[in-house]
Amino acid sequence: MWRVSSVSGNILWLWGLVLLSGCQTAKKEFPKSNFHFFIESNEGAPYELWSATATMIISGLKFPICSCPAILASDVDWAQITTSNFGQCILFKLTQRASVELYKLSTVCIGRRIIFAFDGQALGLSMPMSAAITDGTLIIFPEVEEEKLASLVDKINDIVTKLKKLKKD
Secondary structure (H helix, E strand, O other), X not given: OOOOOHHHHHHHHXXXXXXXXXXXXXXXXXXXXXXXXXXXXXXXXXXXXXXXXXXXXXXXXXXXXXXXXXXXXHHEEEEEEEEEOOXXXXXXXXXXXXXXXXXXXXXXXXXXXXXXXXXXXXXXXXXXXXXXXXXXEEEEEEOOOHHHHHHHHHHHHHHHHHHHHHHHO
């Protein structure tokens, strides 16, 4: 059994501190809020695929959803308020990679909706998909008061900006 003398032990300890101090990196600040998009599940699907339920915050409508998000906040390039025949909505532009994934998903999910969740609450949904989504955009009809819509979109874009900055660092 070998034993380290107190002098050589202290030297090893100090050397370890010097090495570890060189490994210090700036602390990354992740956004405090987050959002995700979930695909409405087919109730005929196996239970494991639709093990969650999204309840819309105002209307109380319930949707079975796939428990894993289909689109993450980091998959969004930007969001803006727009108007459709059905009222105000949020237009999301997805990254190239996410656009391809959404296209693949939308080809097999005809008739299903996409549910938008912000900080764990279902705040909006898309119209049922009637065709493959080819342009990388997603339109969500939010369940928030009109006066809070601009603030929500600002928060979404703030999260997107912070996540892009984290990717660069």
